[in-house]
Amino acid sequence: MSTTTSEALSETTLLRFATAGSVDDGKSTLVGRLLHDSKSVLTDQLEAVERASASRGQEGPDLALLTDGLRAEREQGITIDVAYRYFATAKRRFILADTPGHVQYTRNMVTGASTAELTVILIDARNGVVEQTRRHAALAALLRVPHVVLAVNKMDLVDYQESVFAAIAEEFTAYATELGVPEVTAIPISALAGDNVVEPSANMDWYGGPTVLEHLETVPVTHDLSHCHARLPVQYVIRPQTAEHPDYRGYAGQIAAGSFRVGEAVTVLPSGHASKIAAIDLLGEPVDIAWTTQSVTVLLEDDIDISRGDLIVPSKDAPPTTQDIEATVCHVADAPLTVGHRVLLKHGTRTVKAIVKDIPSRLTLDDLSLHPHPGQLVANDIGRVKIRTAEPLPVDSYADSRRTGSFILIDPSDGTTLTAGMVGESFASPEPVKDAAEDDGWDF
Structure with a gap:
């Protein structure tokens, strides 16, 4: 067998997935439990976690510390950056991105899920679907993540009630389906106790589906890119x-x-x-x-x-080249993005000058309604934009290629990343209006 053939076969066993959820929903604990119970933790790593846990007065190891790698994270007990971990079982290799739950770190979720084939969205069984849950579902839909796992965590704190799980699963699935998420698999878990993470739970005999690890090991992942647009x-x-x-x-x-x-x-x-x-x-x-x-x-x-x-x-x-780009974006900077904003647009390895010509709509996450022509997008907003570039760009639709159908907007004054964009992606669009920036004097 040739080397290239061996590499192609090996690639089919790899799953890239990301975790997302609100603050304190237990993402890091879930990832730690996956690593610990699948025996993917080295002895010295576990010993370091046990020492850190003991220094905080905890009786047992805090598995969340396996992914909360930054000192600031360990001290605050939260995740503030995307933590990447690599592990493997007998059936598949994994690259996971544990993303932060705080609203101000939604930008990190965009980073972690942009290359993922599966996203695990956690919900605290006591709180149900909240705004950040809806935001993460919207981002998973926008980023066209093929598979979404709804992990209803902390079931031990609601006495493992099937009715609680069923109500949350029904609400989330309905919302995700309206967004266009192609597949949702709901799993009731307790990351802290280990229920349905790697081993089936003895406390939820009413659930007959896979554990989280079983689903990760068996979910179909297609890496055959022979029919993709070559770029x-x-x-x-x-x-x-x-x-x-x-x-x-x-x-x-x-x-x-x-x-x-x-x-x-x-x-x-x-x-x-x-x-x-x-x-x-x-x-x-x-x-x-x-x-x-x-x-x-x-x-x-x-x-x-x-x-x-x-x-x-x-x-x-060959894709068409254009200077006019319409896209759905997630604004990630603290400073707002406004109509008339002069930016740099980075597409692939090319960076060109550009201007925001219009912001047709902003998505309201509660009911998926559109706020027409808001004039600006603030941090974590999802909206539609129209951009004019100084030079023509060969862009694909994001639906055709997640790599060449995406771009970022950059502040030309200091290099700050402002916005992550998906070409052609849209929930809906209000009626067009006169271009708000067409008379600004720019000649492109």
């Missing part, structure tokens, strides 16, 4: 100018989607120049084919002016 954002132009390779000119980057083959006709965007792939180098060795997530150097048959930020695509599957 290679150029990160670096390589010209070693050595005696051995005096004419070497390669275009290096990580393949964002699909696959490329030697001999394939390709187009470079936004210039539109066409050529064919003469060779592909992977880890210094020539290969005939390369695919998503592999970092490669592509050599073309023709000498074309290509630089960082350009996009190499199959000629038969």
Whole structure:
């Protein structure tokens, strides 16, 4: 079996998932329980947790400390950053992102879930569905996470009542379905006691579904990207100018989607120049084919002016270039995003000047209604925007590609990330109005 074939088979066993939920819903404890009960914790790690727990006057190990890795997190007993953990069972490998629950850290949930194939949303059985639950469900829908697990936690504090679980599951599922979430799996758990996390609970014999780990190990995950739109954002132009390779000119980057083959006709965007792939180098060795997530150097048959930020695509599957982008965004900065705001837009490896031409709507999470033309978005708001860029960009719809259909807006004065955007994504749209920024004097 070739190396590339082995890598492809290995990739099918990998699941990327994120956890989300309100403050103190038990996300870190759930992750700690998963790691502990699946025997994915090293002895010295567990000993360190036991010492830290004892110093805080706790009788047993606080499993949440396995993911609350920052000193500030340990001292406050909360998660304030995305904590990534890697573990494996006999059936599958996992990359998990434990995201914060505080409203002001919603931006971190966007980061953690942007590459996830599954999101675990926790709910405290005593509190039910709250605003932050709805916000996380909305983000999971916007980010097109294929699978959502509703983990109704702290069932031990409601006497393991089936009626409590059923009511919460029904309310959340109805809300998520209205958002367009394709699949919700509800599981009643107690992360602290271990009920239905790795081992089935003896306290909830009325539940006949999988444990959290069983579901994570068996949920279908498709990594076959052969039918995706092939995209290679150029990160670096390589010209070693050595005696051995005096004419070497390669275009290096990580393949964002699909696959490329030697001999394939390709187009470079936004210039539109066409050529064919003469060779592909992977880890210094020539290969005939390369695919998503592999970092490669592509050599073309023709000498074309290509630089960082350009996009190499199959000629038969080239996206249109445009200077007008409509998208749904999650605003993550403390300063508001306003109509007329001058920003930098980063798409793939390309960064261009842009201006916010309109904000058609802001989503109200309580009832999923739209507030038309709010004029601005504040931290954690989800809304629609219209953006005009100084240069044409080859953008895909986010529905077609989570990599090349996404972008971020940056404050040009200090480099702060303002907004995360998904091209073409929409809940609904109010009637258009006259462009609020069309007479601002910008010439693009």
